[in-house]
Amino acid sequence: MKRYIPLLLVFVFGILGIIPFIVPHPVVQGTDEFLRNNLLKILAAFALILGLGSLLRVHYDKIRRKGQNWEYSWVLIVTFVVTSIIGLFGGVSGTGILPTRIGSFAFDIWTIYFNIEVPLGAAMFALLSFFMASAAYRAFRARSTEASLLLVSAFIVMLGVLPLGNEISPHLPSFAQWIMDVPNVAGQRGILFGVALGMLATALKIILGIERSWLGGGGE
C-alpha cells in the first residue's frame, strides 16, 4: 500500500498534466485550472517548508558533528533566523510591528537586500572573470584540429561581439553572428532533441511506474 498509493498518484496526476494540452473541453480545462491554482500552490508551500527544514537540519547536523567548515553553518543559521524575524515581523520595507530602524540606521529586508545581498552576489559573480582569464590562459590549447577550430571560433565570436570587431572589419560581427546562428544552432538542436527524447522517455517511465527509484529504498 505504501508503495502503490504514491505510484497511483503519480500516474493520475501525470496523465492529468498532459490531457489539458490535448483536450480543450471546458471540464478538462476547468479541472486543470483548479488543480494548478489551488492544489499546486498548497504543494509549493509544503515544498518550501520541507526545503527550509531540510536545509536547517543539514547544517544543524554539520555543527553537531563538527564537519568540515562547520563554522559557516552557524553563519547560515543565524542569518536565516535574523532575516526571517525581520521579514516576518518587520515587513519587507519596515512597515511591520517590529521596529527596523535605530536612528538613521535601517535594517529592514530591502535595506539588507540592497546593501548586503546585491553587492555580495555581484562580487561573487565578478570574481569568475578572473578565474576564467587564468583558466583560459592555462587550459585553452590548440592540441588538436577540433581544439584549434574551437579556439579560432572563440576568437572570432569574442572579437565580433565588440565594437572593436566592427572597426577591424564590418564582416567580423556578421561572421560571429553566423557562427552563433548556424554551426552553434546545429549543435544545440542535436543536443535539444536528445534531451527532449530523454525527458519524454523518463517522464513516461515515471508516470507508468517503470522507473521507481524516486520512491527511495533501492531499485525494487
Place this chain on the structure above:
Amino acid sequence: MKIIDILTKIDRRVIYLILFAVVTLPIIFPSAKSIRVMPPVEKLYDAIDNIPEDKALIIDFDYDPQTLPEIEPMAFAILRHAFRKRIKILALSLYVQPLGLAQNALISVSEEFNSVAVTSEDSIIYGRDYVFLGWQPPPLIPILGMGESIVNVYKTDYYGNQTDTLPLMKEVKNYADVGLLVSLSSGDPPKWWIEYAQNRFGLKVGAGITAVSASEFYPYLQTGQFSGLMVGMKGAAEYEEQVENKLNIKVRRKASESMSSLTYAHLVIIIFILIGNTGYFISRRKTKSSPTTPTGRPR
C-alpha cells in the same frame, strides 16, 4: 629564465592584476561608443515597437544580483522604449530574488519620465500605465494561469492592491490582450514561456539573457519562437543604441559605457591565450626535436 618558462608560467596574480586594471579604468573614465545593432536585437526592438495600442507588454524580471550588471541595462532600455511609446506594461517575477531589482527598475524609469512630465497624460502612473504583479510560486502557475485570467492568478499586486480594481487590469485580462512577453533572465524561464505559454496560448515571446547562456537560446530564435533576443552586455548596449537613435532618449547608457571594459577584458584574455599557446608550441617542438631513449621517452 627561459623564454618558454616566461610564456607558460605567468603568475595568476599578474593576470588578475592586468584584468583588474583593464576592467576598472574604463569604468572610472566612462565613454559610450556607437554600437552596431545586430538582427536579433533589431527584431526584439521592432516586436516591442509594433505592439498594437490595445495590447500590453509583459516583462518577466528573472535576473538576480549576480547577473544584474548584464541584464539590468536591458530592463531599463525596454522600459524606456515602452513608456515612451505608451505601451501598457505588466511586470512580474517567477522567482522571489529579483523582486527588489524589478521594483527598482520600474520606479527609476517611471521617475525619469515623470520628472519631465507636464500633464497627467505625459506622466507614467501606476495602475494606469503599468502594474507590478509581483511573485507567484511555483512558476508554472502564472505561466499557464495568465492564459485564462491574470487577476485570478494575481489577486493582489506587489503592493497589496486588489488587481481587479486597477484600471489597466480591466483592459488586460489574459494573453489575448498581450502583444509580447519579454523574459529578462539568467536561467531557463524564457524556455518555459515558450514551452507552456506560447505552445498553449500562442503568446509571442522575446528574451534578454546572459552571454554565457546565449548558445542554447539561438535555436528558438531561428525557429521564430523568440520574436527577438538580447544577449549579454552587448545586446543591452545595442538596445540602448536603438532607444537613443530611434526615440531620441538621451540618458546615461550603462551597457554602452561598459563595452570598453568588455573590449579590453576580451583582448587581454585573447592575448593570454595566444601567449599560452605560443609557449605550448615551442615546448612541443622542443620535445619532438630532443633525442629520445629506446623507450621513446625524451632523455
